[in-house]
Amino acid sequence: MIKSRFCRYCGIKVTGDETSCPKCHQPLPDISVSDSAKKAGQIFIFGLLSILLSAIPFAGIVFAGIAIYQSNRNDLAKNQSKAKTGRILALIGMPLSIIATVFVILTLSVGNIAVWAANTWTGFIYWLEGIPADFENNFITDNRYTYIFKGLGITFEVTIFAALLGIALGIVVALIRSSYATLKEEMHGGFGKGLLKFLNAVAGIYLTVIRGTPVVVQLMITYFVIFASSNNKVLVAVLAFGINSGAYVAEIIRSGIESIDKGQFEAGRSLGFGYVRTMAFIIIPQAFKAVLPALANEFIVLIKETSVSGYIGLQELTKGGDIIRSRTYSAFLPLIAVAAIYLVIVMIFSKLVSLLERRLKNSER
Amino acid sequence: MNADNHVIISVNDLKKHYNGGEIKALDGVTTDIRKGEVVVVIGPSGSGKSTFLRSLNLLERPTGGTITFEGQDITDPSTDINLLRQNMGMVFQHFNLFPHLTILRNMTIAPMKLHGLPKEVAEKKALDLLWRVGLQDRAMAYPSQLSGGQKQRIAIVRALAMDPEVMLFDEPTSALDPEMVGEVLDVMKDLAKAGMTMVCVTHEMGFAREVGTRVIFMDQGRIIEENTPEEIFTNPQNERLQSFLKKVL
Ligand SMILES: Nc1ncnc2c1ncn2[C@@H]1O[C@H](COP(=O)(O)OP(=O)(O)O)[C@@H](O)[C@H]1O
Numbered sequence: 001m002i003k004s005r006f007c008r009y010c011g012i013k014v015t016g017d018e019t020s021c022p023k024c025h026q027p028l029p030d031i032s033v034s035d036s037a038k039k040a041g042q043i044f045i046f047g048l049l050s051i052l053l054s055a056i057p058f059a060g061i062v063f064a065g066i067a068i069y070q071s072n073r074n075d076l077a078k079n080q081s082k083a084k085t086g087r088i089l090a091l092i093g094m095p096l097s098i099i100a101t102v103f104v105i106l107t108l109s110v111g112n113i114a115v116w117a118a119n120t121w122t123g124f125i126y127w128l129e130g131i132p133a134d135f136e137n138n139f140i141t142d143n144r145y146t147y148i149f150k151g152l153g154i155t156f157e158v159t160i161f162a163a164l165l166g167i168a169l170g171i172v173v174a175l176i177r178s179s180y181a182t183l184k185e186e187m188h189g190g191f192g193k194g195l196l197k198f199l200n201a202v203a204g205i206y207l208t209v210i211r212g213t214p215v216v217v218q219l220m221i222t223y224f225v226i227f228a229s230s231n232n233k234v235l236v237a238v239l240a241f242g243i244n245s246g247a248y249v250a251e252i253i254r255s256g257i258e259s260i261d262k263g264q265f266e267a268g269r270s271l272g273f274g275y276v277r278t279m280a281f282i283i284i285p286q287a288f289k290a291v292l293p294a295l296a297n298e299f300i301v302l303i304k305e306t307s308v309s310g311y312i313g314l315q316e317l318t319k320g321g322d323i324i325r326s327r328t329y330s331a332f333l334p335l336i337a338v339a340a341i342y343l344v345i346v347m348i349f350s351k352l353v354s355l356l357e358r359r360l361k362n363s364e365r
Numbered sequence: 366m367n368a369d370n371h372v373i374i375s376v377n378d379l380k381k382h383y384n385g386g387e388i389k390a391l392d393g394v395t396t397d398i399r400k401g402e403v404v405v406v407i408g409p410s411g412s413g414k415s416t417f418l419r420s421l422n423l424l425e426r427p428t429g430g431t432i433t434f435e436g437q438d439i440t441d442p443s444t445d446i447n448l449l450r451q452n453m454g455m456v457f458q459h460f461n462l463f464p465h466l467t468i469l470r471n472m473t474i475a476p477m478k479l480h481g482l483p484k485e486v487a488e489k490k491a492l493d494l495l496w497r498v499g500l501q502d503r504a505m506a507y508p509s510q511l512s513g514g515q516k517q518r519i520a521i522v523r524a525l526a527m528d529p530e531v532m533l534f535d536e537p538t539s540a541l542d543p544e545m546v547g548e549v550l551d552v553m554k555d556l557a558k559a560g561m562t563m564v565c566v567t568h569e570m571g572f573a574r575e576v577g578t579r580v581i582f583m584d585q586g587r588i589i590e591e592n593t594p595e596e597i598f599t600n601p602q603n604e605r606l607q608s609f610l611k612k613v614l
């Protein structure tokens with residue numbers, strides 16, 4: 001049977017084995033029309049089921065969810081009338097079954113819904129009315145908001161310098177480990193090889209110890225044991241988190257280097273580049289691109305990890321919120337504020353990274 | 366034809382053993398490569414052709430024997446391998462263009478960093494080479510935008526941009542769709558006619574016949590027979606060569 005497909009970019013129909021559209025040369029989807037008709041049928045059935053079964057807790061939600069997900073995902077099936085009907089049914093079935101589910105669960109757990117709802121509502125309004133006073137008490141009185149802002153500054157300071165230290169350490173350790181793996185056959189003994197072997201062993205111990213113990217323990221050891229005489233908490237935190245992060249960055253970068261095709265290395269070497277220049281011009285730029293998402297993730301982990309700095313009494317963001325809580329005996333607002341700040345930072349950073357990634361990708365098109 | 370041209374590469378009893386001699390990828394190879402020669406290496410898969418070729422620029426380290434390049438023993442640990450490789454261009458089966466660089470940058474990075482050419486000069490040279498292979502309008506493209514045949518032509522001129530004395534080809538057309546083989550072989554033929562010294566591992570017997578000055582037949586890590594293409598194809602002596610030719614022709 002001939003399988004027809006439709007180009008997603010210019011919409012023309014293609015019957016044949018082409019992998020790209022003959023008109024606009026974009027890649028063709030590999031799903032056949034008959035497959036999409038089957039999908040459309042499924043979407044219709046699931047949409048119908050979501051309405052019919054909406055009275056059963058969760059069942060209607062699940063079926064509606066499947067129908068909507070499938071119709072969003074499948075471009076070809078989406079435009080068939082069966083799928084459109086199924087989608088509309090699911091969009092009606094979804095709220096219907098959510099209401100039904102909530103109703104059933106509440107009836108089961110609180111008995112009389114009307115009484116429960118009235119009580120809850122009164123409680124909610126009471127709580128809501130208290131918020132302005134609560135806000136004033138937590139953030140305005142005694143300028144308590146400064147705990148948050150100063151804390152945020154310290155969180156940034158620690159994270160940024162720890163990240164820089166981590167990346168520097170990570171690159172060095174990754175290069176030691178991967179150059180030892182590559183060069184141990186090429187080198188002819190002597191001082192250079194002995195040194196590299198020693199450094200490789202040190203790097204191995206570093207990775208094992210750092211990745212095998214909790215960061216908060218490393219932080220406390222750094223503060224209470226190694227720098228017992230120093231009271232520069234920011235510096236201690238930068239060192240502890242930087243050294244910790246370096247171990248993870250090293251493994252990320254090493255995996256990136258190893259993910260680059262061996263032919264790239266050989267091509268660089270065959271042109272006459274030495275090991276170092278081949279790494280610098282050919283391998284590292286490609287590896288960096290490959291591991292950028294993982295590095296960004298490590299940064300996000302790092303910024304959140306600095307929240308344990310309270311263990312050494314460093315007043316960063318989390319500790320700041322906690323101090324407010326301990327003064328006001330009101331946990332909700334300060335902790336939610338702290339959480340929201342972390343969330344916003346992480347979201348902004350993720351967005352920046354995805355923009356950067358897209359730019360890097362475009363440079364290869 | 367090239368009998369009085371001087372020997373560029375001299376290979377003597379070259380050995381490459383793996384697993385302590387259990388696998389003998391090269392088992393005593395001896396031959397000379399003279400200036401202007403186009404040596405075509407043929408033989409069944411696993412016979413050691415790639416290992417031989419890659420030993421010439423020390424991408425593989427021989428476990429025995431010697432290779433001299435322009436009179437210098439390059440198997441000696443004190444040899445400057447990087448300098449040696451600047452004089453030997455290599456073309457791989459899978460092109461190995463640098464995907465993060467434009468075509469122009471692929472071709473100028475080595476001459477600029479290793480030969481110290483100024484950017485404009487390196488680029489002028491690269492563009493001239495691109496004209497030679499008809500790809501001048503792709504200078505600012507990235508490798509992923511090219512067809513296989515175009516990639517391999519770029520890989521050849523990238524190596525040529527270093528002005529090597531010898532060009533090594535390891536099955537340059539084996540990864541190509543059939544319709545693109547011709548365009549790559551044409552570039553190689555032009556190169557041969559221009560007098561480049563070439564060592565080519567290839568299954569393209571037509572190429573061997575047309576431009577080869579000598580054909581080396583390898584099997585099980587040894588050179589079994591070497592002669593002019595004429596003799597190899599019309600009057601093969603060894604029976605392993607005879608049965609190999611029967612299969613590929
Ligand atoms: N790294 C290696 N370890 C063990 N054996 C190898 C290695 N590389 C190549 N060989 C063996 O050496 C022989 C010659 O390989 P190769 O030179 O690639 O052959 P050809 O290019 O003629 O197909 C083959 O038997 C192959 O299995």
Ligand SMILES: [Mg+2]
Nearest residue numbers: 414415416536
């Ligand atoms: Mg081979």
